[in-house]
Amino acid sequence: xxxxxxxxxxxxxxxxxxxxxxxxxxxxxxxxxxxxxxxxxxxxxxxxxxxxxxxxxxxxxxxxxxxxxxxxxxxxxxxxxxxxxxxxxxxxxxxxxxxxxxxxxxxxxxxxxxxxxxxxxxxxxxxxxxxxxxxxxxxxxxxxxxxxxxxxxxxxxxxxxxxxxxxxxxxxxxxxxxxxxxxxxxxxxxxxxxxxxxxxxxxxxxxxxxxxxxxxxxxxxxxxxxxxxxxxxxxxxxxxxxxxxxxxxxxxxxxxxxxxxxxxxxxxxxxxxxxxx
Amino acid sequence: xxxxxxxxxxxxxxxxxxxxxxxxxxxxxxxxxxxxxxxxxxxxxxxxxxxxxxxxxxxxxxxxxxxxxxxxxxxxxxxxxxxxxxxxxxxxxxxxxxxxxxxxxxxxxxxxxxxxxxxxxxxxxxxxxxxxxxxxxxxxxxxxxxxxxxxxxxxxxxxxxxxxxxxxxxxxxxxxxxxxxxxxxxxxxxxxxxxxxxxxxxxxxxxxxxxxxxxxxxxxxxxxxxxxxxxxxxxxxxxxxxxxxxxxxxxxxxxxxxxxxxxxxxxxxxxxxxxxxxxxxxxxxxxxxxxxxxxxxxxxxxxxxxxxxxxxxxxxxxxxxxxxxxxxxxxxxxxxxxxxxxxxxxxxxxxxxxxxxxxxxxxxxxxxxxxxxxxxxxxxxxxxxxxxxxxxxxxxxxxxxxxxxxxxxxxxxxxxxxxxxxxxxxxxxxxxxxxxxxxxxxxxxxxxxxxxxxxxxxxxxxxxxxxxxxxxxxxxxxxxxxxxx
Numbered sequence: 001x002x003x004x005x006x007x008x009x010x011x012x013x014x015x016x017x018x019x020x021x022x023x024x025x026x027x028x029x030x031x032x033x034x035x036x037x038x039x040x041x042x043x044x045x046x047x048x049x050x051x052x053x054x055x056x057x058x059x060x061x062x063x064x065x066x067x068x069x070x071x072x073x074x075x076x077x078x079x080x081x082x083x084x085x086x087x088x089x090x091x092x093x094x095x096x097x098x099x100x101x102x103x104x105x106x107x108x109x110x111x112x113x114x115x116x117x118x119x120x121x122x123x124x125x126x127x128x129x130x131x132x133x134x135x136x137x138x139x140x141x142x143x144x145x146x147x148x149x150x151x152x153x154x155x156x157x158x159x160x161x162x163x164x165x166x167x168x169x170x171x172x173x174x175x176x177x178x179x180x181x182x183x184x185x186x187x188x189x190x191x192x193x194x195x196x197x198x199x200x201x202x203x204x205x206x207x208x209x210x211x212x213x214x215x216x217x218x219x220x221x222x223x224x225x226x227x228x229x230x231x232x233x234x235x236x237x238x239x240x241x242x243x244x245x246x247x248x249x250x251x252x253x254x255x256x257x258x259x260x261x262x263x264x265x266x267x268x269x270x271x272x273x274x275x276x277x
Numbered sequence: 278x279x280x281x282x283x284x285x286x287x288x289x290x291x292x293x294x295x296x297x298x299x300x301x302x303x304x305x306x307x308x309x310x311x312x313x314x315x316x317x318x319x320x321x322x323x324x325x326x327x328x329x330x331x332x333x334x335x336x337x338x339x340x341x342x343x344x345x346x347x348x349x350x351x352x353x354x355x356x357x358x359x360x361x362x363x364x365x366x367x368x369x370x371x372x373x374x375x376x377x378x379x380x381x382x383x384x385x386x387x388x389x390x391x392x393x394x395x396x397x398x399x400x401x402x403x404x405x406x407x408x409x410x411x412x413x414x415x416x417x418x419x420x421x422x423x424x425x426x427x428x429x430x431x432x433x434x435x436x437x438x439x440x441x442x443x444x445x446x447x448x449x450x451x452x453x454x455x456x457x458x459x460x461x462x463x464x465x466x467x468x469x470x471x472x473x474x475x476x477x478x479x480x481x482x483x484x485x486x487x488x489x490x491x492x493x494x495x496x497x498x499x500x501x502x503x504x505x506x507x508x509x510x511x512x513x514x515x516x517x518x519x520x521x522x523x524x525x526x527x528x529x530x531x532x533x534x535x536x537x538x539x540x541x542x543x544x545x546x547x548x549x550x551x552x553x554x555x556x557x558x559x560x561x562x563x564x565x566x567x568x569x570x571x572x573x574x575x576x577x578x579x580x581x582x583x584x585x586x587x588x589x590x591x592x593x594x595x596x597x598x599x600x601x602x603x604x605x606x607x608x609x610x611x612x613x614x615x616x617x618x619x620x621x622x623x624x625x626x627x628x629x630x631x632x633x634x635x636x637x638x639x640x641x642x643x644x645x646x647x648x649x650x651x652x653x654x655x656x657x658x659x660x661x662x663x664x665x666x667x668x669x670x671x672x673x674x675x676x677x678x679x680x681x682x683x684x685x686x687x688x689x690x691x692x693x694x695x696x697x698x699x700x701x702x703x704x705x706x707x708x709x710x711x712x713x714x715x716x717x718x719x720x721x722x723x724x725x726x727x728x729x730x731x732x733x734x735x736x737x738x739x740x741x742x743x744x745x746x747x748x749x750x751x752x753x754x755x756x757x758x759x760x761x762x
Contacts, residue, residue: 035601039553158527158555186482186526 002091005108008100009084024102027110027151028061032094043155045083047092061100065090083107095157099148110152119164119196120149122177126169128198129238137168146173146180153184160188166196174201178210185216192218199223199260200242202249212256220259223250289335293349296357300325301702303742313693314364314620315705316346319746364620371624371637374425376678378626378638380433380651381416381447383408384440385643388471389505393537393564396658397435407440408643413447415669416641421454422674428455431465431489433651435643438472448484465489467533469503470517471510478524488521490514492532492554494540494547502537518554533560541583544591548605552598558606561591563733581729585736596744599754606758613741614759616706626650628708628734630692635666635683645670647677649686652712664712686711686721697725703738 028045034056036044045061055062057076063083083100085092085107092098095113100106111118122145126137149165156163163184170177184193193216202208202221223246226236230243253260300310308325311317320328320339327333328349333340343349347364350357371377385406387397398406408416420428430451432444448464455462466481467489481488492514493502499511521530532551534540540547544561551559563584591607598605615623626633634649641647645668648654653664664686667677690711692698701707710730714723725731745752 033602035597035603037549037552037598037601037603039549154523183523186523189526189528 002109003088005106006086006088008105008107009086011084011100011102011105012082013080013102025148026061026100026102027097027148027155028100029155029157030063030092030094030096030098031059045098047094049090063089063092097152097155110148111156113157116161117164118160118162119166119194120152121166121168122146122149122170122180123168123172125172126167126198127172127200127239128169128242131236131238135168142168143173143176146176150180150183153180153187156188158188160191162192162194163188164194164196169198169200170195171197171201171207174207175210178214181211181214181216181219185214185219193220195219195221197221197223198237198242198246199249199253200245202252203245205252208249208252208256208258211253212258218259220261221253222261222263224263224265226265289340289344290351291333291335291340292352293331293333293344294352295329295331296347296350296361298348299700299702299704303739307746309702309742310343310348311702311705312346312348312361313705314347314361314368315616316348316364316620317617317705318342318346318348319742367620368622371622372631374423374427375636376423376639377425377427377624378429378431379416379420379423380431380638380640381408381413381437382433382435382640382643382654383413383437383443383447385435386439387434387436388439389436389469389503389510391503391535393502393535396655403440406435406643408443408641408645410443410446412641412643412645412669413443414450415645416647417447417450417454419639419641419647419669419674419677420451421458421460425460427461427463429463429465431467433467433640436469436472437466438468438477441477445480448486452484463487467491469510469514470521471505471513473517473521475520475524478521481521481525481529486525486529488525488530490518490521490530490532491534492518492551492556493534493537494543495550498539498543498547501539502535515554522555527555532556534562536562536564536584536587541587544587545594548591548594548598552603552605557604558608558611559591559595560608561588562609563588581733581736585733588737589740592740592744596751596754600750606761610737610741610755611758611761613706613737614755617741618756618759625708627710627713630704630708631687632690632709632711634664634686634712635678635680636687639666641669647672649683650712652716656712656716661716663715686715690714690721695722701725703735706738707734 029043030047031044032047036056038058041058042060044059045063046056046059048055048062048064050066055076061081061083063085065085066087081102089107092109093112093114096109097111099108099110110120123142124135124138124140125142129137165180181193184191199221202211225233225246227233233243234240250260250262296312298310298312300308303309303319306321307319308322309317309319310325318339324333324337324339328339328343333343344351344354347357347361385396385398386400386403387394389397390399391397400406420430430447437444444466451462451464464484465487470488470490480486491503493499496511499514500508503510518530534547548559592610595605595607612623612625612628615621622629624637626638629637634653638650639647640651640654642654646654646657647666647669648657649664649666656663657665663682666680666683689695690709692704692707692709695709698704698707698709711721713730714728715721717729718724718727723730741755745755
């Protein structure tokens with residue numbers, strides 16, 4: 001398994017400043033191209049692999065894998081930050097996007113250019129509390145995640161084949177989430193969108209209609225149904241009335257001509273499974 | 278005993294006739310031979326000599342090329358002439374559609390005061406410089422007389438966003454008519470974006486309107502070229518470009534640049550600016566010899582040689598970018614490459630034959646006048662009404678499009694018969710620009726050896742051929758450019 005997030009070894013800030021403003025989060029696109037045009041360097045992070053000694057100047061950020069190479073970054077112009085990463089992150093490639101949290105000394109890999117399945121987690125909130133959830137919901141205002149998703153979409157390489165949105169329950173942001181979908185469509189018209197949702201908010205016809213109004217040529221909602229028995233479904237997701245809303249959500253989406261994928265994930269032993277749909 | 282015969286049994290005989298072609302010397306001993314559909318061949322002098330004197334041996338590699346490209350036909354080859362005819366038809370097929378691009382000058386008013394601008398006015402007087410509803414209606418009547426199934430309307434200015442109500446009016450009427458008549462409608466607004474609001478951009482999104490915007494280079498250069506109150510042209514551009522991409526769509530916004538004297542030493546920075554803002558190409562344009570550009574001596578400020586240096590340096594940098602893994606194109610080069618590598622004409626108004634005036638594009642001006650091209654109305658602003666075809670308020674469609682001046686200009690400037698063009702080996706890559714010729718030399722044909730148009734384009738053709746001959750990678754890159762639309 002690739003390590004997608006964790007602590008960095010060290011962050012060095014230009015001018016020797018050690019104090020980093022709290023909550024300082026930066027998304028940067030990684031570049032391994034020493035011939036990148038100047039106009040793109042300032043907002044890119046140049047990845048220095050172990051053993052490399054020749055480093056192009058003018059990048060806003062530099063990342064180095066390990067600290068084997070003793071590089072004098074002081075010679076380079078304009079740089080703001082040098083971050084040292086452990087070997088766990090040596091898989092990073094040109095076009096990947098990471099979040100650096102300087103105050104906490106943390107890195108998170110948000111987008112991998114070579115992966116056909118990039119998914120953005122837009123929230124950890126959810127109306128469900130599924131028995132088998134690997135990522136139990138949190139009741140916190142994490143709308144910064146949606147802001148970050150928008151930022152990621154703005155700098156994501158053109159030509160991304162598919163982009164997924166998941167949570168938590170992404171539709172909980174309502175109109176704000178639709179704005180993110182519109183943004184994705186405008187900036188990446190050729191990118192397919194896949195949304196992992198419990199579908200309940202689409203029971204609101206107005207919301208389903210607004211969603212359909214985006215008129216994306218290739219956008220699909222994947223919705224899990226755990227049983228054809230409302231009681232079983234509601235039990236699995238630990239929410240009374242969930243089945244009814246989800247089904248009405250799917251019917252609304254289909255009425256507006258939207259692509260829906262019904263998923264039937266594995267259910268806890270002993271539960272009644274979906275037999276007829 | 279095999280039933281198969283050996284290759285020699287099918288070999289070329291060497292008995293051939295010449296099909297029409299022109300040739301010219303490139304450099305040293307190399308010659309370029311082309312025919313009227315744009316097929317081309319590069320040979321050395323002795324091979325050319327053998328070729329035209331029907332002495333070329335069938336075993337010579339150029340023999341096969343010349344036969345495949347319809348420069349020669351063996352006795353008995355009947356398909357060659359038919360293929361030539363077919364490719365000729367393909368090359369000129371857009372003629373049957375007649376006018377496709379209809380430019381509407383909705384206002385001459387503008388919030389910028391660019392020195393090189395041909396037409397714009399700093400004025401609050403809407404009555405004097407805005408198109409009226411009646412003119413818009415009459416112009417639309419003309420648009421929908423065009424036989425073309427695809428209709429393109431481009432809003433020009435001035436700054437067209439200053440008269441956005443009229444744009445709404447024309448768009449809604451044009452959509453209804455296009456739908457009723459089963460025509461494809463494409464709408465473009467040429468704007469600096471400085472006055473773009475969210476409401477305007479959402480309107481563009483909802484009506485599938487493309488935006489053609491202006492970017493001259495880095496901040497200081499752009500602001501110098503494009504002064505406006507507040508001196509913030511560039512800052513407004515960058516902010517509104519992002520907004521336009523996020524609302525209307527990334528691929529719905531394209532940019533054009535204007536080359537001024539101040540641009541000349543800075544082509545690499547200009548290209549970098551385009552790359553940095555996420556554009557996938559640039560159109561390195563020469564300044565037109567019209568309007569304020571002549572009056573304010575901006576046009577005379579640099580000559581063709583200086584512009585060519587700018588262009589070649591820019592193209593070299595763009596090639597280097599591609600070699601460094603940054604896909605980026607130069608659009609003028611791409612247009613020419615399409616002419617070199619395919620028999621389809623890209624239909625660029627300033628580089629097509631017959632000339633694009635009136636039949637590829639037409640301008641409906643703010644005052645009801647109809648002009649044969651954008652350049653024609655700029656000329657008119659300098660009191661030269663030569664290419665004013667009429668008025669939507671006074672003339673019929675027939676009177677405007679069968680205008681004697683238009684027809685005679687098209688005929689006289691036709692490159693397959695114009696003196697020196699008809700025998701030029703670069704003719705299939707080139708085009709006629711009679712308005713330029715008229716503006717600078719006083720007649721629509723012009724003397725080719727003295728023509729800047731001729732000098733500029735010939736130099737580009739030679740340069741592109743040389744680049745491809747020197748480096749196969751560049752040729753492969755150029756072929757990719759020509760294949761992308």
